[in-house]
Amino acid sequence: MASSSELPTWYYRVSAAVKKRNGVILWDFDEDISDLDEINPDETTTYNGPNAADYHRLREKREERKRELFQRKEDARGDEKNKVGQVRAAYEALEISVSRSQSTQLSPIDSQFDLHCMDYFDCFYDPSPHGYQRRYVRFEHENRDEAHSGNVTGRFWLNPKVDFELVPFKAPKCSSLEHKEIYTTDGRFSMIL
Template sequence: MLPWSFGRDLSGFDETVDDIETYDGPNAAHYYELCATCKECKRELLIRREHLQKRKDDARMTEQAKEKEVEQKTYEALENFILKGGTPNLGRLDSQFDIFCVDYFYRFYDPNPHGYMTRHIKFQDFDCQKGNEDEAHLEGRFWLNANVTCDLIPFKPPRQTSLKHFKTKTIDAKHTLVVQFLDDNHLTLRTSRDLVWMDKPQEETIPETFVFEGVRNDFGKHLQTWSKLFAQTRGILPQASG
């Protein structure tokens, strides 16, 4: 059994491990041997449950911290607009933004290490428009989990940071994503519960709209650059003779 499969199974488990009924029958030695084994297994399961709970608590704290980080950028963007009467230009947006939402976390957290991969929206240059800055378009992919992922219709991004709601649609035109590009490294994304839940039955208490706070993550972009440089370097190095 895998560690992350214990959570719900132990929900009613008594946390005491030393309660053993006395038995002095003919198989007493075997009985107490089994009791000792059960105690050790129970203790191990409880330790693993505590580990899983700590991992969930740490993930929740990260979720909350990232939300606050982007909320602060929202306030700064509003302050800049009020005090300076304008907004800075946006740089290139062809990167990945990891997205965070406590409402989503509480409903979809999965302790399986492969079940809670980083949610993100990823933008990249639209091939047909490369080389023309005035008409530069981006295409994107929205990824929540293995069951909720979709491509976006290519769009022309805003040139300046803004609190205005910028709308784009999924490639099948069924869902709308509303984005605020706060600066080069932060965004706020809103989408309906119909997209978040996709084809699953919806809970009555879920919000109509989920608000995700996005933080830029250039690791994948840098990794591609490093890989290209490495390949080019290998291409110009003299080959070792056999």
């Protein structure tokens, strides 16, 4: 951290942007706010050197932005936790159904399914407006003219760097707890469904 006579680097970057545009925009602070969960009380709160008033005004705006981004993250985390709970409840209902030997005929799985995971959220959440995107697996009939042939292909998408096409496979006809291993078309990965 900077000494009490020296300002943090974010101040110089943001101050230049504010002077150039003649106003503060809260997302000016986003570039160097990576510590949403941390509170740093030492950050030159007693600075009284040149530009002190400007520094303290920008510091308060930065703290406001941190609070806003933290709240956005907590809201998104709550939404993700809710979705994980819904998926878990559906899986538990399937387990009960299967334990009672109540197998359900499945409709064609020509659909997209969103993927939810708290561990993934905690590791990869990005507060930027388009940073944290929906993850999904999408299934399509291999040949659209033969929707009832049962062969399905798919796409597994977590983020722009983790985007794979799946090898065609035979879609299940009835609900079950049986796992199926499906490979990516490049053969590098497999997933268990």
